[in-house]
Amino acid sequence: MPYNFELIEAKWQRYWDDHGTFVTMEDPGKPKAFILDMFPYPSGAGLHVGHPEGYTATDILSRFKRMKGFNVLHPIGWDAFGLPAERYAMQTNIHPRITTIQNINTFRRQIKMLGLSYDWTREIDTTDPNYYKWTQWIFLQVYNSWFDLRVQKARPIAELEEELGRHGTKNLFGIEHLAPEQWKSLSKKEQHDFLADFRLAYIAEVPVNWCEALGTVLANEEVGEWTEKGYTVERRPLRQWMMRITAYAERFLEDGKTLDWPASTLDQQTNWIGRSEGAEITFSLSGRSETIIVFTTRPDTVFGATYMVLAPEHPLVSLITTPDKKKLVDEYAEKTKKKSDLERGTESVKTGVFTGGYAVNPATKKTIPIWIADYVLMGYGTGAIMAVPGHDERDYEFAKSFNIPIVEVVQGGDVKKAAYVGDGVGMNSSNDEVSLNGLKTAEATNVIVNWLEEKHIGTRTVRYKLRDWLFSRQRYWGEPIPIIHLDDGTMRALSEDELPLILPELKRFQPSGTTESPLALAEDWINVVDAETGLNGRRETNTMPQWAGSCWYYLRYLDPKNDREFCSPEKERFWMPIDLYVGGSEHTVLHLLYARFWHKVLYDLGYLSTVEPFERLRHQGVILGEDGSKMSKSRGNVVNPDDVVKKYGADAMRLFEMFLGPLEEMKPWNTRGVEGVYRFLNRVWRLYADEEGRLDPAVKESPLTLELERVYHATVKKVGEDIESLRFNTAISQMMIFVNELTKAEVRPRQILEPFVLVLSPFAPHLAEELWQILGHTHSLAHEPFPKHDESKIQQSTIEIVLQVNGKVRSKLHVARDTSEKDLEGLSLSDESVRKHVGDKKIMKTIVVKNKLVNLVVR
């Protein structure tokens, strides 16, 4: 009869709840482990089998660490703001809070059903005003900060005001000079606008992805999802909140080097940040005083720049366009505007229009034409390029179609056939003052940049692909941005005691019909008289993106009930950084980068003690359907955790997900496999329990064979090591080997069976608790010390040695451990099979590896 998992699992889940077994302990005398799952968005569909994979992994580690004497912080919560709930509200007019609560309840029930050892007293919900009060508070910290380039860190904006009052802009980079008196003489509005340009959160007009039907902007990463569902998304310039994440580009790269993250994840972030070194070069215009600045990573090819290209949106376009070209240029610019970035990217043929304007190549002093073309993007670099068709594929293609001269300035390829983009030796590159001829690319770059800097027509520059973070959404179901727009044109940030700014109640959730969020319809809420200034004001109607709540939730777990601070500094110092963070790789760039950003701002402002939040990161792999394709309703291959648990129990579900394969790999579900681990659990049960579920009398202290002792210690060792390195599949194999050995043994030595329950318990905690009780214990095993292994018991006294001739196994031999190399050689030479293969050939060389093999090389 199979063991009654239904009864056992319900019993122990109740026990853990009643006894607060997994409430976090903060014992200063013990080491700590902060083990975190990416918290889920509680969708209406409930948990799918992908969720428990990561959750089980961290649960096993958490249970193990508790047994190893650690203070373990292992919390869970809900990333509950988001578009799906709001979409549902638009259709049904049911308040998103109601559906959110229902979904959370489903998720909580399903998670509890799996026996995960979360500390439920620390559960958080991003939509709870007690939580989002602090999301808003952190927004204000960001808003009230500026990035001081001199020290490469965020500082309170008040310190900038003070500095302006004392020294003006004297010590600030790249800003027109402003004396302290001038600063003081500015009006309130002027000062406000001046400071606004420095803040880490600011408003700017940017082209966004606007979805008319949804009535909101979408993040780039959300566009695909909604266009697939048949919605249309267009580019539209809108005034939006931005966050100056680009200020941290260099620190992201630098600090990332020390993190224990998957290499591919760091790599992707690095690519996303897209650092490139080069130079900015100023080109003067023929017959005009204005100049065009370009960014290039190949200043050494400047002698080969035979034309220039501006992005069609470039502000100088209208200035340089000659009257006869105006019509064509305008038409082209108009056409470009209508294209999405995607279309601009996928079109293979290069198009463009000549503006009629000319610039002067500062190296050759030759006059070169200025074109506009959509292959140059306004959003990167300066929105203008010097085109070097000989050594850039795009410029080459463009020059070919428009018959623009191609000049070879770097040797190494054949520019008659194709652009040569590699390094090489300079040629055709000299003027009266400087020559790059004969110089290798790296040196040529150095020489030309020095020359440009000397002549004040260029500077060494580092550029990043990373853009500032578009932070506002025209949604109802998100955190309100705690800002009031006053009638005098200034903004006032709410003060801490005005938080939380609670979402107003709405009767309807339809889009506002304008580009504002549905909050624009809540007139009582929007219109305010500012107590401080007496001015009329209007609240910000945009809300924060879903990423906001997940940017800092890990910090709230440390001190979830604190109503004076987002978390106490003592707790922060005790628990941070996160020792293990597990979640899907789809969050590689966005969530993980945004969270690092907020973390660094808070660190700069002195609220945090660690530079980085996530010390060690791992991604669980996707679980595919049984047919090897992605699980989806339409394919009908979705596995529901409820069904699996009902049929085989939570322990079997947990064990199977871990046995399936390496945590990080993508792998298909297999129902037969669940049955396999279920059989294993039943074999374990029968090892201990009789038909009535009592301790089998055969389980008693009895003499151990060397082999049983060995397999026991080997199991303790391997399971412990494998848990630490998250290799759960091989840990389970080892436990199966142990159980197979004992099933065969027909003695049930209690002295190894009892501790084995502890070894098994992180994986199958319900069954283990029940067995522990059957063995006579009255308390949960959750805090029992994990068994220790004895290395000397694992070593076998006799070892199998492989005898090879020319690298091929010809015989095997059992010898005493540590038999000398000389003896091994002798044994090998006298082995019958070896002698047969050696025959009368000559032994050229003998390789002996102690405790492993002997290899005779013969000829």
Add this chain to the structure above:
RNA sequence: GCCAAAGUGGCGGAAUUGGUAGACGCGCUGGACUCAAAAUCCAGUGGAGCUUAAACUCCGUGAGGGUUCGAGUCCCUCCUUUGGUACCA
């Protein structure tokens, strides 16, 4: 196109620093128990050759080359799959 990861039996997957390829599980085959089935237990299971059998031999980790006494593991070239990215100057 570029960047990254991965290709091992019928299937999921194991294999410290290069040292017995295929652990463990699934499936399959045979057997025990049973009137029978399910469940359970036992044995076998990479392919090929040879043999009454035991034994033995050869081949085998995506393909081809290389380094080495010895390569799933290291190096080079190529192919395939997956993830990311895409005119980033």
